[in-house]
Amino acid sequence: MSAIEFILSGMLAAATPFLLAALGELVAEKSGVMNLGLEGIMALGAVIGFICVYHGGPHLLAFLAAGVIGVLAALILAVLALEFRADQVAAGLAVGIFGQGLAALIGKPYESLTTTGLSQIAIPGLASLPMVGGLFKQDAVTWLTLIAALVIALVLSKSRLGLVIRAVGENPQAARAIGYPVIRIRYATVAFGGLMAGFAGAYAATVYTPMWADGMIAGRGWIALALVVFGTWVTGRVFAGALLFGALSLAELAAQAKGVHLPSQLLAAMPYLVTIIILGVISSNKLRMKRNSVASLGKPF
Secondary structure, three states, X not given: OOHHHXXXXXXXXXXXXXXXXXHHHHHHHHOOOOOOOHHHHHHHHHHHHHHHHHOOOOXXXXXXXXXXXXXXXXXXXXXXXXXXXXXXXXXXXXXXXHHHHHHHHHHHHHOOOEOOOOOEEEOOOHHHOOOOHHHHXXXXXXXXXXXXXXXXXXHHHHOHHHHHHHHHHHOXXXXXXXXXXXXXXXXXXXXXXXXXXXXXXXXXXXXXXXEOOOOOXXXXXXXXXXXXXXXXXXXXXXXXXXXXXXXXXXXXXXXXXXXXXXXXXXHHHHXXXXXXXXXXXXXXXXXXXXXXXOOOOOOOO
């Protein structure tokens, strides 16, 4: 298999944890709440999901359990930010640190253990195409994530629910004046973000690399946060960004396999370096950022 085939066949799976977490964060941020605790919530989802599968539970149960723990962790942030009007940055960082610490504690007996992932589902005909056939052979969670991205894009841009979420994020005072329950809507979107982050962690630990190790989330939560900004709060761009970082993470592995004479630490840092560069380029376009940013993001209500 060539390096290009390797990257194409694994790109969607590698992008899935980024995309799951970023889609949830996108919905939360559209309502005006920023969750910087994604890294910790993903770690909790990963360890809970792994423990479920390791003890013989089906992957569906693992994802449900990870989703529940993700919602509970996200609701801690919601209570701090929405009830006590705490600074969302500080509250999110606290939740993230708490989640990473708790995940390390719970997962200590399972360090370096492995389990079984999911089998792949191929689209007949397309999966046998030369060079690009691997794109059409993915596990069930990856296929469902692609569907979720499409549904979320349509809901946010075309439905009344999406209009309400955007109204709450843009001008919560006006939204409340016309009868929308701003706080309840924000609770719901933050909980949805936690659910998706829990799913993302479970995917990382039970499907993509079916094992548990402390620190295995390895910055994916931060990348997911960056993707929302990189995508300028537009679902299609967030999807494209997730694909880019998924491909970059595989390119790093392909480069190491080909014996590229660069320090492995530098290769491992490449996706993050590209993140910084792209964010810098995107942020330099003030008009684009202003056009799509959420007016009340991070502001207490």
